Amino acid sequence: MGVVMAGYSIYVRPDLLQLFWAGMQAGDFITDAVVPINTSRRTGRRILMEAGGVRPRRGRYLKGRCLTFGQREEVAVLRAQGCSLRQIGAAIGRSASTVSRELRRNTKAGSSYRATSAHAMAYERASRPKPAKLHTNLVLRGKVEDDLKKKYSPEQIAGRLLVEFPDELEMRVSPETIYQSLYVQSRGALKRDLTLCLRTGRAVRHPSRKTGQRKNRIPEMINISERPPEVADRSVPGHWEGDLIIGKGNQTAIGTLVERTTNYTMLVHLPDGYKAEQMRDALTAKIKTLPDALRHSLTWDQGIEMQDWKTVKVDTGIDIYFCDPHSPWQRGINENTNGLLRQYFPKGTDLSIHSAADLDWVAAELNDRPRKRLEFRKPIELIEGLLLQ
Known part of the structure; x- marks a missing residue:
């Protein structure tokens, strides 16, 4: 029946689906819109794709005469306790006849009344789509x-x-x-x-949002256009580019930091995931291993993992800037380095199996590799003196 949740398809819970669609219509990202229905971003994307991006009418204005899933759960519990129809009806605010009809219609033959199967049966019975x-x-x-x-x-x-x-x-x-x-x-x-x-050529309809309606996941971020000129010409070491490489099922990640002048690379260990608070603590700890002379700026994309960027800035003293949306070339050195790192961390693999020591070993090997852009000198050769300050 589609996406499974709590033992049966989430599609029989239009009340939950409408919470997701309300979030999308309000300007949420999929990651935020799935929070009220306690499911994954992948499930949210599947819901969006299967509906063609069109919010369904069903469940948007639930009629008061329909029992909710919560009421059906209460009916199941009270029925198992041996309560009468009148007692059950009083508990859920419905008449005894409503309870009787619910039990008669939505109990599977040969089994006791269960909220999940009853809700699914009621959902299917109510499906009377009008031909387009x-x-x-x-x-x-x-x-x-x-x-x-x-x-x-x-x-x-x-x-x-x-x-x-x-x-x-x-x-x-x-x-x-x-x-x-x-x-x-x-x-x-x-x-x-x-x-x-169509003019857009989209296979999925995108929600229509007014200017400024879409939520900004990163509060008061500073755009890359405000970086000092010395960052662009790579004349002064200490300016970094950062990103994540993502593992199997978007469940694991490794943070990557690349110094723009020397290509020196550091890897951030994220064994417990890459939510904002986890990224904040791990990134702060890694940057603090650098001397002050190498803590000038950090440029990142607009990933939600950097929500706590202000705390990182205060704790490390490094200025943080954010790229424009969908502009990976603004972190070109970092993107190229991530490509090299895929030799060690292939796509579709679990990245949490690698220890902090493993990451340090990979970074050391990469930093000992001669680079054409550096006239075949090694990143470690160019930055070693600064690291010892």
Whole structure:
């Protein structure tokens, strides 16, 4: 039935799914939107992809006559305790007849009443989808498909139908219906391939956000454009670029720090994960191993792991700047170094199995490797004198 949660599909819990969609519509990232439903980012992305990025109507305005999952759990507990229908109804604020109907309809044959299976049965019974207009009206669907292939937008198609068929109500369709028929494949109308004809060409619909609505995961970050000129020309050592290399299932990571002038590399051990507080403590400890002369600046991408950057700055005395979104070239040396590190830490592997000593050994080997950019000198040769200060 799809994504499994608490022993059954999360799709039978429209109340939970709506919490996720409300977060996405409010401007949350997937990572933040899945927090209220206690699941992973991967699950959130799957929910988003399977729905085509379109928030479902189901569960958005739950009717008061429908029992909630919590009420069904209470019914199961009280039923197991031998309470009467009236006692159960009083406990959940419903009539005895409602409880009786619930037990009769949603108890699997040969077993006792269980909240999970009862909720799933009620969900399936309530599914009475109305056929999409573009699914039942073949003439209208053909017209819409032809116009999409001409690169017309849904708004242009809907408007043109009014001009060409002013007296035929059956030949009218809203832009939103066209979008939903494209992105929500369960409606069985337009083929997903036709999304390529839209201006964006997206296979998944993105939430519409007003300017400034999207939450900034990193508070009051300082943009890379504000770095001093000496960082760009690499004339002064002590300016670093940082990032993470991610392991199997996005569950583990290693922090990477590369000095811009010498290519000297340090690796940050993150055995317990890479949440903000874990990254803060590990990064601070690693930077403190450097002499003050090598603590000028650090440039990072806008990853959520750097939420506590201000604490790192105060504790280490290093200035921290952030790249523009989707601009890895602004940390080019770090990106190239991460590519070299994949020789030691292949993609799709568990990075938590490597000890701090393992990481130090890999960094030492990389720093002893001659580099063409350095005229085949080694990073350790260029920085060794500064490290001893």
